[in-house]
Amino acid sequence: MIAPDWRLQALPGVGERSVQRLHRLNIYTLADLLLHLPIRYEDRTRLRRIADLSAGERALVEGAIAWSEVAQGRRRRLLCRISDGSGQLDLVFFNYPPKTAERLQRGLWLRCFGEVRAGYGSLQMVHPEYKRVKPGDTDRLSEALTPVYRSTDGLHQKKLRSLVDVALELFAQHGQDHLDGSMLPESGWPGLLEAFQQIHRPSPETDTQALLEGRHPAVQRVAYEELLAHHLTLRRYRLNLHAAATAPVLDGGEGLAGQLRDTLPFELTAAQLRVDSEVAADMAQPSPMLRLLQGDVGSGKTVIAALACARAIGSGYQAAVMAPTELLAEQHWRTLSSWLIPLEVELAWLSGSASTAQRRSAMQSLAAGRAGVAIGTHALFQEAVEFFRLGLVVIDEQHRFGVNQRLALKEKAGSVEPHQLSMTATPIPRTLAMTIYADLDVSLLDERPPGRGEVKTVAVSSARRDEVIERIRGALLEGRQAYWVCTLVEASEELDAQAAEETAEELARELDECTIGLIHGRMAAAEKERAMAQFAAGEIELLVATTVIEVGVDVANASLMIIDNAERLGLAQLHQLRGRVGRGSSASSCVLMYHGPLSAVSRQRLEVMRETTDGFVIAERDLQIRGPGEFLGSRQTGDLGLKVADLSRDKALLDTVQRVAGRLLTEQPDVVEALIERWIGEAQRYGQV
Template sequence: MTLSAPLTTLKGVGPRVAERLEKLGLRRVEDLLFHLPYRYQDRTRVVPIGALRPGEEAVVEGEIQADDIKFGKRRSLLCRLGDGSGSLLLRFFHFNASQRAALARGKRLRCYGEVRRGPAMLEMVHPEYHLIDAEAQAPMEAHLTPIYPTTEGMAQKSLRQLIEQALQLLRQGRVADHLPPELLEEYHLPSLRHALLEMHQPAPHTPVAELLEGEHPARQRLALEELLAQHLSLRQLRHKVQQYSAPPLAPPGHLRQRLIDALPFALTGAQTRVMQEIDADLARPHPMQRLVQGDVGSGKTVVAAAAAAQAIEAGYQVAVMAPTELLAEQHRRNFTAWLEPLGLTSAWLSGKSGAKQRRENLALLAEGKAALAVGTHALFQDEVMFDRLGLVIVDEQHRFGVHQRLALREKGSRNGSVPHQLIMTATPIPRTLAMTAYADLDSSVIDELPPGRTPVETVAICDERRDEVVARVHRACVGERRQAYWVCTLIEESEALQCQAAEDTAALLTEALPELRIGLVHGRMKAAEKARVMAGFKAGELQLLVATTVIEVGVDVPNASLMIIENAERLGLAQLHQLRGRVGRGSVSSSCVLMYHKPLSQQGRARLAALRETNDGFEIARRDLALRGPGELLGTRQSGMLRLRVADLERDRDLLPDVARLATALLQRWPQHVAPLIQRWLGDRQRYGDV
């Protein structure tokens, strides 16, 4: 049997069991070795009954001193077990005649279970047990008992038996260690065999907390190898992309200069620096793969427009893709306002475009009459054809899967040449995460806000003080002649319910604040209606905008100085920070009110505290990563890119510098180990780069 063999080659795995294991991501024999326990039970020693404490799990051994069936609301079998140090009640709600006969007075048992406080004495309810010979010494477990993540229909005992078969192959030396001995010695790492055996069957004295929390050398070895495989796969993707050619886009820059000259504001030093980095990439005959990070309001869109001007002046088309209709509309307005005065035509594509408009825009792009395409994911649908696509700009990349981003690149693929890619995000990625998750990209950071911006003051208020918040809105909109947002959220993942909540809130606020002009925006409104309301708010015709979280990104109203977020405890840190970024875009002091509903969970309290303590997007992102993990920041749930089995990017961030060095060493000295290492940890998921 080989480790790459399907699980059906193991004893006890038929089609039905294989289907259940598939739900756990287990397909090959080797996968079982990397399916690690999430906790352990200590069955290596017998605990005297007199020493038991409620809440602990333990092995006890003794003689049944009394047995009885109790009739009440639920029939139960009660057995009193004694060992000389004390007595313990064993309670069984499900039992049959043969079990009753086996658990008779005088029988000797060994039991394992959780100790609970009962009416008369300590109890175990439905413990695991077996009869033992009073004369012979029954052997104890030699190691801690692993408890694995499982699924419906897959019992722990069955899963342990299957993993034991894989461990036998490990003991026979049939598992390759893809980290050469020289590297193991240099980095003081245990062998793969030792690390896996330690994780699956730790000795009784092993510090379990270290195993589970990532501090034990065995777990660190496996985490390091998994992060290494992820890093290598992205470096391979980067190398593969660099094998393509791309059109060098290095025009004189007259078009861009006209764009910059027409702007009503001066560019920051950070914007200028990032533009120069993009220029250098665009001038090369290989595709740019650059991530531009910048906090809300740092001016990423202008940088993207400058890059678009360069590509268009060089004779190519540009595609700008955003994850939501509202953000795409905002880009459409900005790019149109900046580029149409320069004589450029743009096309608009979204899922809600009318058939006639869609046909016209498709024709403009296919014939090369439109220099710019702006839209949602509709841009990468099959019928969309470009004449000469030279640059793809993707905003809020973490909302798209990697497949979607690369699929748009393929729209401009021609004779081995692909477009340049510029990826933007207002969700700053902590450096430790970017090193691993975006190893295929070059990174630029716009780390300077435009002059005159004031930090947003953030407060958290219980929704019992709602009247005070309504009064604050009145004061801001009437007394200070400013504008405000009121964002409605619901815990249910239902757009219909979110919209209903916004409609109800708008009606209540209209009644409470009759002198205010109030608008409503939610995801189920027609695009034209949403655009009309947003335009009214931006023009100052509306004083208060009630909305769902569709306004999270892409709305720029400098006169808006107050943001109210209902049920703020239900949103993630990154989303709260994005919403807060809708205010503070002018020179006037701005406020964000986080309304929460009691009781607050510990995580909810931590999120609201983080928002109150800092306006720094990178610090917010670091805390968000610590609280929620990387999935939300990267959009990896749909991309299949970064589903880590052992490693934790926040917990294991100290390993990342070693990961980069190990990757370089393997590529230079042991390149034959790279492919099998990636295959072990990513399997079919490494194909996300093959679009």
């Protein structure tokens, strides 16, 4: 990025041990050094009078040693008092080399930097940085604020500052600014070198709070280029894929898709018809479909996946449907079986819980081409699984899978590139989706199926638990069903949350006339499936569960949900859980039972849940409260690996990122290559075909 030899080992004084320590900070190149931003700044540009100091501040002072002595006691320490004529300051050293006491003699003039603390009768600095100077010698004062970096054992601030200085110097000599002013969102922004200099060596008058919060133009300039480079990587991947990869043309399955539509027990919404048409058009092309289907909870994404599978099967190909959890995969298995088996489509079930005989039978059926659809968890991309003719991959809750997992499943199609439909029930704000999922076309299911009841949400304190129990009793006596969601499986002193098993036992005593079931992630798959089947059949009236029921559970008669310890969950998870009720025609309720006192963030979350059931409004508020988080999954923490940019803070830059990316791809491919190499480096293998 910045020099002919960008390896850390090329720096003077950097050996293998230093390299290992830098790696612990995710610093692998000189570029990474520049992107390792300070966590605070210290002002060593001016001397302070001792008389003007206050406890709690960090300051640079100097003065003559008035006296020095070694004090004995519980902890041996060296005490040294300096004076600058305006006041006195004590220096305290607990662990010090033996010769330090000999060097710090009366009359010596010292310059010291450290945190000022209240001492016994005077202010003090404990273990300050110090050096011997001549009185009145200000030539050696720093001209810029001194950065303090996140560090690790054995890697001192002085060493880090020195390495960053070298990186800045090399960038000044060899680096290149690839973006002119017309490509930046704001006029007057600094060039890239100047931006790095302002970040790492700011002048004393700089607004350091703006730097640390990422609002300063210097940080915004760096963040913008980083976002642009990552966006370009995804856009180029898409272009390369369409140019180089050949996908099967799946245009022969309209008959089977029509049969499926005719046998469905409901009419498709206008939104479902629109998205189905978009998917069908993609699958009829010789270039691979890369489509992200966003749909709020209960919007009917599964039927879109089923219609896509029908088109693949009707065209002589197979489809794979992959889900991140056993419970969600099982739900897809039950739903797709009920729709496709009557159409004489054979399905194969592959999951970690399947028996050896089941797995062998499913794999043989897939390899021979008898099974048209494979449904399962990560077991689908195990090496032993072979497809006869894979043409479509459907990935549900795609943000929970990493790039390597998705690629492994695609590679099972052999020489062709399968069409890919990714689905998510976690709404992603439009601008964010267009930037982060630039390699995907985005379809939106923004209409709920007709006949769904409204869900009313209330928040109540755990002190009103008895009232909640009576509310459940009333609902169950009316013939309805309910969920009680716990946040933990086992009791924990640290989190003070009731365990699911304990809650089930307590509720069984309090609601002894009702049938209560239990489901959690540590149960065997067969037990979970049996409990869910009993609940779906109405044999269980109240299901006590952990958050494993977050997705993939569809019981129309369940119209009441209690979420215990609701304050412990994020907005996205609360919204997903609430989506398990309101799936029938009856009015439904969600009770958020919290254990106070509430933090400010928890209070905000509960208020949002009470105000709206719109997943996209919730997503926007979630971004404001806590940033992108699980919207992006591994794209944030793995594929993207953003070092400076923050997708929530910097979302105002995203429109310009998209516009400039299109211009660069068309007009300046050499700049595209340089930006990707600078920011992505080795990771760009994900953007190659």
